[in-house]
Amino acid sequence: MSIAYTSEEMMTVAAARMLSNGAVCFVGIGLPSTAANLARLTHAPDAVLVYESGPIGAKPPVLPLSIGDGNLAETADTVVSTPEIFRYWLQGGRIDVGFLGAAQLDRFANINTTVVGSYKNPKVRLPGAGGAPEISSSAKEVLIIVKQTKRTFVEKLDFVTSVGFLSGGNSRESAGLPGNGPAAVITDLCILRPHPVSRELEVTSVHPGVNRESILKSTGWDLRFAEGCGETAEPNSLELETLRDLKERTAAAHGVEGDAA
Amino acid sequence: MAEWVTLAEAIAANVHDGATVALEGFTHLIPFAAGHEIIRQQRRHLSLIRMTPDLIYDQLIGAGCAAKLTFSWGGNPGVGSLHRFRDAVENSWPRPLEIEERSHSDLANAYVAGAANLPFAVLRGYAGSDLPRVNDKIRSVTCPFTGEVLAATPSVRPDVTVIHAQKADWKGNVLLWGILGVQKEAALAAKRAIVTVEERVRELNAPPNACILPSWVVTAVCEVPRGATPSYAHGYYDRDNVFYRAWDHISRDRDCFNAWIKENILETEDFAEYLQAVSQ
Numbered sequence: 001m002s003i004a005y006t007s008e009e010m011m012t013v014a015a016a017r018m019l020s021n022g023a024v025c026f027v028g029i030g031l032p033s034t035a036a037n038l039a040r041l042t043h044a045p046d047a048v049l050v051y052e053s054g055p056i057g058a059k060p061p062v063l064p065l066s067i068g069d070g071n072l073a074e075t076a077d078t079v080v081s082t083p084e085i086f087r088y089w090l091q092g093g094r095i096d097v098g099f100l101g102a103a104q105l106d107r108f109a110n111i112n113t114t115v116v117g118s119y120k121n122p123k124v125r126l127p128g129a130g131g132a133p134e135i136s137s138s139a140k141e142v143l144i145i146v147k148q149t150k151r152t153f154v155e156k157l158d159f160v161t162s163v164g165f166l167s168g169g170n171s172r173e174s175a176g177l178p179g180n181g182p183a184a185v186i187t188d189l190c191i192l193r194p195h196p197v198s199r200e201l202e203v204t205s206v207h208p209g210v211n212r213e214s215i216l217k218s219t220g221w222d223l224r225f226a227e228g229c230g231e232t233a234e235p236n237s238l239e240l241e242t243l244r245d246l247k248e249r250t251a252a253a254h255g256v257e258g259d260a261a
Numbered sequence: 262m263a264e265w266v267t268l269a270e271a272i273a274a275n276v277h278d279g280a281t282v283a284l285e286g287f288t289h290l291i292p293f294a295a296g297h298e299i300i301r302q303q304r305r306h307l308s309l310i311r312m313t314p315d316l317i318y319d320q321l322i323g324a325g326c327a328a329k330l331t332f333s334w335g336g337n338p339g340v341g342s343l344h345r346f347r348d349a350v351e352n353s354w355p356r357p358l359e360i361e362e363r364s365h366s367d368l369a370n371a372y373v374a375g376a377a378n379l380p381f382a383v384l385r386g387y388a389g390s391d392l393p394r395v396n397d398k399i400r401s402v403t404c405p406f407t408g409e410v411l412a413a414t415p416s417v418r419p420d421v422t423v424i425h426a427q428k429a430d431w432k433g434n435v436l437l438w439g440i441l442g443v444q445k446e447a448a449l450a451a452k453r454a455i456v457t458v459e460e461r462v463r464e465l466n467a468p469p470n471a472c473i474l475p476s477w478v479v480t481a482v483c484e485v486p487r488g489a490t491p492s493y494a495h496g497y498y499d500r501d502n503v504f505y506r507a508w509d510h511i512s513r514d515r516d517c518f519n520a521w522i523k524e525n526i527l528e529t530e531d532f533a534e535y536l537q538a539v540s541q
Binding site: 029030052053054055064065066067068069070072073079080081082083085086087090091110114119122123124125127128129130131132133134137138159160161162163166172175176177178254 | 288313335364384387388409440
């Protein structure tokens with residue numbers, strides 16, 4: 001008995017499933033925050049959500065629109081300063097999972113959020129690094145959630161803001177990065193994981209109704225499919241209802257909040 | 262000892278052309294009223310520092326106040342691009358903007374180093390990133406005990422830091438709570454600190470360990486109710502999410518932006534008048 005769902009819902013649900021119960025997760029705003037909160041409201045009630053603005057153990061009733069919304073502070077186990085978040089909690093080695101988005105990504109899951117075009121004369125100036133360079137290096141593992149298109153999945157990044165596996169193989173370990181790097185990239189089409197030796201991303205699970213050709217067409221490099229690549233389980237009714245409910249509550253709250261201010 | 266003055270007096274006395282200025286507030290307690298007053302007094306050639314240059318710096322940059330920006334994430338949170346920031350970087354409008362780009366972790370550490378009167382910050386960061394390639398101030402230092410190579414970056418020492426807080430007492434002791442960001446470190450790293458507050462109270466009645474800036478580390482304190490609007494002040498008012506979305510439209514076009522700045526900031530007397538103007 002399956003319910004109709006969108007590719008974005010599939011992506012969010014697939015990403016949420018990756019977060020295990022009890023994991024301490026450093027959450028970026030947007031898609032990562034949606035997925036992490038969906039996990040918390042379904043199979044991972046004890047996941048600890050950490051936001052770079054300072055809340056630790058946030059349990060927001062609706063999705064925050066910014067990284068420092070008041071509901072994060074109100075529902076957190078504790079709120080610390082931003083320097084403390086980065087120094088004691090992230091660099092201190094207390095983060096299990098860093099949950100990131102990306103503007104551009106390459107075959108070794110390196111991320112660009114800085115510029116499209118040259119740095120000095122950018123075609124598009126993107127927001128920049130934020131917390132990502134140190135999240136991607138210090139979290140024990142990293143999950144990346146991003147829509148898959150030829151513009152985002154590129155052969156060569158215009159700028160490496162935050163590193164995945166650098167040039168592959170053991171280059172990440174050699175660079176002395178403390179965390180293990182990206183464990184998975186979750187898109188609206190499939191799930192990719194790094195090959196255990198080459199560290200190149202390969203498709204390990206295709207979302208239902210997506211064919212391999214469309215995945216290749218949405219990728220700027222000669223993407224490989226892993227041996228034994230399977231199909232992602234469809235979102236179940238609990239996952240979908242929880243996600244839709246959360247999004248509805250969020251829209252209502254932010255609309256009202258905005259009108260009242 | 263902090264002096265209770267009007268915001269116009271505080272900016273006139275402490276924020277000079279060419280100064281290095283940090284306006285901090287991590288989504289919460291962003292000192293919008295003070296930013297507006299800097300625009301109103303038409304300060305120029307400022308070297309601005311801020312971890313998250315959002316709407317407030319978009320306004321300062323578009324209004325021509327800035328020559329340089331040191332930052333780590335420049336966007337409209339939950340909405341998208343900062344159009345005035347992008348126009349300055351991509352097209353040098355209204356004037357060229359030099360950028361010094363770092364990461365959140367770096368800038369947070371650099372404020373801590375500044376507050377601690379140290380010349381540089383040390384962090385485990387930037388390995389493999391292209392940022393050190395475009396910012397020659399991101400260097401490295403070798404630990405004398407373990408031999409580990411760590412990132413070293415200059416501490417942040419603004420001429421003036423401006424923050425917004427919930428309360429100050431009659432002596433000028435300042436209390437803030439909720440999401441604290443880097444405000445305490447930014448204030449202590451600066452030569453002078455201006456604090457705008459929601460209200461002036463007889464007693465702070467704060468518990469021990471509360472985040473308090475004692476009067477004697479604050480230069481000027483100003484009572485500016487709703488002074489963090491359209492961001493929020495925990496316990497006072499919510500974030501005006503509608504304005505953040507509206508800003509995307511206002512700021513997209515140069516003429517539309519100029520008209521908005523003129524009508525709402527340059528032609529208003531103070532923040533109270535601004536609030537009236539935008540509510541109409």
